[in-house]
Amino acid sequence: MPPRRRKPPRAGALTELPPLKIIRSILLLQLSYYATAFVLILFMTLVLGQKFSLALIFDWNSVRGDNTIGWTIGFLWVVDGFITVIPILLLVSRSKLVPDFALTIHFLHLLVTSLYTRTVPTNLLWWGLEAASATLTISLGVWACRYRELQPISFGTVPRKATQTTTNGPLEADDHVRNGQGRGRNIDAGPSYEMVNVTRADENV
Structure with missing residues (x-):
């Protein structure tokens, strides 16, 4: 009995994005997300003369609406979502996958924040800024990837x-x-020829 033939994988299946590649992309995007936040918040503390700590990154209580530092940290998280569009464009490159990766980044941040503080965030300002950051990342990421996909091919x-x-x-x-x-x-295919009038021999007699 001849062996049964397998169906060829459909377009867009896991052959294009294998699980290991997806996990690697998520890890790189998450590291880029926290590295950008680290640089931005560290720069803010140096400018304002405050003491830097990891709680400013992983503690949702640092985002507060009753002081300037809390508002500044919240604004920097939105800026972080804007900058994350760049690594998404480099690692993902497909517009239909941008929402999945962007939401995964913010969901993992929610898990890390909850594990660090051992409580689920109850700050409405934190939730609002995370939603704004996710929306900004998705909209700009989809636009950038579509712009790249629609570029003419020479x-x-x-x-x-x-x-x-x-x-x-x-x-x-x-x-x-x-x-x-x-x-x-082809322009260089060969020489060009012109049509000329041909006279009959009996006309010249």
Whole structure:
């Protein structure tokens, strides 16, 4: 009995994004997310003359609406979501996968914050800023990936304004089209010929 043939994998299946690649992309995006937050919050503490601690990153109580530092940290988390668009564009590159990765980043941040404080965040300001950051990351990430996907692909065709040097001067690409050497024909395929009038021999008698 001949062996049973397997169906070929459909387009967009796990062959394009294997599980190991997905996990690696998530880890790199999460590290980039926290590295950006670390740099931004550290810079803020140095400017304001405050003491830096990991609680400013992983403690949801640091986002507060009754002091300037709390508002600044919340604003920096939104900026972090804006900057995260860059690694998403480099690692994901597909617009339909951007919402999944962006929401995964913020969901893992929720888990890390809850484990660090041993409580689920109850600060409405923290939830609002996280929602704003996720929305910003998704919208800009989808736009950037779609813009990259819709870029025209060059197959080595001659640009419209490309010129070719001849004995009489530069020759525009449009001139090749008028001479019958354009529109799918190779410009350097060979010489061009002109039609001439042929006279009959008896007319000259």
